[in-house]
Amino acid sequence: xxxxxxxxxxxxxxxxxxxxxxxxxxxxxxxxxxxxxxxxxxxxxxxxxxxxxxxxxxxxxxxxxxxxxxxxxxxxxxxxxxxxxxxxxxxxxxxxxxxxxxxxxxxxxxxxxxxxxxxxxxxxxxxxxxxxxxxxxxxxxxxxxxxxxxxxxxxxxxxxxxxxxxxxxxxxxxxxxxxxxxxxxxxxxxxxxxxxxxxxxxxxxxxxxxxxxxxxxxxxxxxxxxxxxxx
Numbered sequence: 001x002x003x004x005x006x007x008x009x010x011x012x013x014x015x016x017x018x019x020x021x022x023x024x025x026x027x028x029x030x031x032x033x034x035x036x037x038x039x040x041x042x043x044x045x046x047x048x049x050x051x052x053x054x055x056x057x058x059x060x061x062x063x064x065x066x067x068x069x070x071x072x073x074x075x076x077x078x079x080x081x082x083x084x085x086x087x088x089x090x091x092x093x094x095x096x097x098x099x100x101x102x103x104x105x106x107x108x109x110x111x112x113x114x115x116x117x118x119x120x121x122x123x124x125x126x127x128x129x130x131x132x133x134x135x136x137x138x139x140x141x142x143x144x145x146x147x148x149x150x151x152x153x154x155x156x157x158x159x160x161x162x163x164x165x166x167x168x169x170x171x172x173x174x175x176x177x178x179x180x181x182x183x184x185x186x187x188x189x190x191x192x193x194x195x196x197x198x199x200x201x202x203x204x205x206x207x208x209x210x211x212x213x214x215x216x217x218x219x220x221x222x223x224x225x226x227x228x229x230x231x
Contacts, residue, residue, distance in 0.1 A: 004122070009132025012118060016110045016133075017140040024141050027054055028148020034062040041149040045142045049106070053077045054145070080216050083223075084112045088130075091119055095127050103127065106134035113175070120182060190229050198222035 024045075031041050036058065048054055053074045060070045085104040092100055111133050118125060182191055201221045205214035 004129045005126055006128040006132040009129035010136050012114050013111065013133045013136035016114060016137045019110065020137065020140040021144050023051060024144030025148035025151070027051060027058075028145040028150070029152040030055060031058045031145070032149045032152020034058040036061065036149065038146050038149045042142065042146045045145045048074065049108070049138060049141065050074070050078050051141070076210070076213065080219060081107065083216070083219055084109070088112065088115065091115065091125060092127055092130070099127050103130050103134065106138050108137055111137045120185065193229060194222050194226050197225040
């Protein structure tokens with residue numbers, strides 16, 4: 001079987017780009033209403049590159065929050081990326097450290113989800129494939145957030161157009177594809193127990209900790225249950 005490379009990685013990330021089109025525009029519009037200029041929006045997307053964190057940053061900037069509070073909040077919002085990058089390195093365990101650092105720097109929830117879907121089908125994935133996957137997401141997010149910022153004054157209420165639901169819809173699409181591939185390889189009972197553990201843990205933890213920490217801890221518990229059930 002021919003190994004997939006950079007071009008195939010670009011193609012695999014096309015759905016991510018379409019999802020980023022709507023949610024990136026919404027983020028740019030919110031940023032414009034927070035007083036952030038197109039240049040500042042471009043720098044934020046290029047250097048921070050985190051959808052949920054950028055929405056939080058816009059709200060905190062509008063509220064006049066201190067810089068340290070913004071930095072700490074963004075750190076905790078994106079803490080789950082450590083887990084995603086740790087698992088990504090196990091997929092590219094024969095890759096060099098600089099290459100893995102480059103891959104990890106651009107890993108997002110969406111590019112990681114696309115990677116997992118590919119990994120279920122093909123255990124051997126070339127780093128160049130991941131470069132293409134990451135690059136499409138990075139460039140599309142950068143472009144659409146800046147365009148949204150420029151057009152911000154024209155669409156003052158993105159929620160009315162349903163733009164805020166685009167990220168959720170994209171996650172559902174990515175997850176459904178992964179689940180379909182997993183069902184063909186793993187027992188339904190094992191998959192169900194893992195999902196049940198994650199769901200119960202998240203709902204229970206949100207009572208005592210923030211939703212961001214709950215996501216991180218529920219993910220760790222799901223990983224533990226998966227390893228425990230693995231023969």
